[in-house]
Every structure is written in structure tokens, then in C-alpha cells.
Amino acid sequence: MPRCARRHGLPVGKGSRDKVCGVSAATTPPSPGRQGLAPPPDAAAPVRHPDAPAPGEPLGSHYDGCFGCGTGQPHGLHMAITAGEGVCVTAEFTVRPEHQGAPGLAHGGVLAAALDETLGSLSWMLRVIAVTGRLESDFVRPVPVGTTLHLTARCTGVAGRKIHSTAEGRIGGPDGPLAVRADALFIKVELDHFTRNGRAEEIKAALADPDQVKVARAFEVNP
């Protein structure tokens, strides 16, 4: 059993059967109000793209300046995100002093950003470009500065342009205490979503960067 499968909570032994890709499965009932983001009954099951990164492969950054994953973003979360099995990803985020809300504790908006980034990274597995339409977060436990949050996200269904997904973050390790969770609806967009709406100077720089263009092309290949 690969380490990655273990990390994703695939059935490797006692206690892991209620998880799919490390995210608690249907055995955990959604809290009131969260049902709205469950995929509709006629949604298609998510399909991993044949060219998706292999399980365990680091995804890298989709954009160097991204607040979540960009290595060139000094104010960012510097998240390390990894391809999982199926349409799943895992991520790690270490809470730094600049992420505080209350003394010594992570700000909820920063934690929501970490969940958003993890969920957004499912795009690599589907090979579609998608942006967050709706994100509902539950903050279950305070997350102290210095903590490494272990996040997992999985796609739960696809209905036309609508991509339904769910994520959770655990303290200190993949099987640590649950701290945050979220359900999301991402909407598939074309590349021109960014060129039409982004500030001209960043768009110009991105289009002039061959590495960035390569990433954009990788997402565009999806039929």
C-alpha cells in the first residue's frame, strides 16, 4: 500500500473505512445548511484526467504570485499540495505569526483561504480551470501558530460547469484532530476569465512567462 494511499485514508486498517481520500465520507452527516453544496442526484461522478499528476506528485504552483501556493509570493501561505488517488489532493500549511487573528491563533479567513486553495487544486486532477463560486467553512477547533495543518480535498460530483467538492484540515498530521472543513462549488471557466478580468500588468507578465503559459496550456487541454 503506497504511503500516499495511506495518507488519503484508503482502507488500510482499523478506523479508516469511513474516509475517502482522507476526507470524512458520508458517515459524517453534514451540519445544517451544508447540504446545499452536495452534488445534485444527476451529477456525474468526477473523472480523473488521464494526464493528471500521479498520486504523490507535488502539484507545484499554478501561478507564482498566488496567495495560496505561489513560491514568489512573500505574503502567501506557501502551501505544498500533492496529487492524490482519484480526484483528490492533499496539502500542508504551516501557520505563521503573520496569520494570527487572536493571539497565537490562526485567523479564520486565512484558514478559509487554505481550504479554498486545496479545493481549487482539484483542477489539476480534472484538468479544468475553475474558480470558487461558493465556499462554506466550519471552524471546529482553534489552530495555534506553529501548527502544520494537513488538508485533504476531493471532488464529489460534476454537473455541467459546476464542480462540487469537500475538504478538511487536521492538526499535526493526516489523522490528527479535525480543525476545519469546507464544502465548495467551483465553476469551470475559460482562460479568458483571467485575461478579461485580471489587472493588465499581471496578465501581461503572466503571458510573457513561458512557465506560466505552459501551466495554462496544461489546463486548457481538457475536452
Ligand SMILES: CCCCCCCC/C=C\CCCCCCCC(=O)SCCNC(=O)CCNC(=O)[C@H](O)C(C)(C)COP(=O)(O)OP(=O)(O)OC[C@H]1O[C@@H](n2cnc3c(N)ncnc32)[C@H](O)[C@@H]1OP(=O)(O)O
Ligand atoms: C493569462 C494567464 C492566466 C494563467 C492561469 C493559469 C491557470 C489557472 C488555473 C487555475 C486557477 C484557479 C485559481 C485557484 C485559486 C483558488 C480558488 C479561488 O479563490 S478563485 C477566486 C475567487 N472566485 C472568483 O473570483 C469567482 C468570481 N465569480 C465569477 O467570476 C462568476 O460569478 C463565475 C465565473 C463563478 C460564474 O459566472 P458565469 O457568468 O460564468 O456563470 P453563471 O451562469 O453565473 O453560473 C454558472 C452556474 O453556476 C451557478 N453558480 C454560480 N455561482 C454560484 C454560487 N455562488 N452559488 C451557487 N451556484 C452558483 C449558477 O447558478 C449557474 O448554475 P446553472 O448552470 O444555471 O445551474
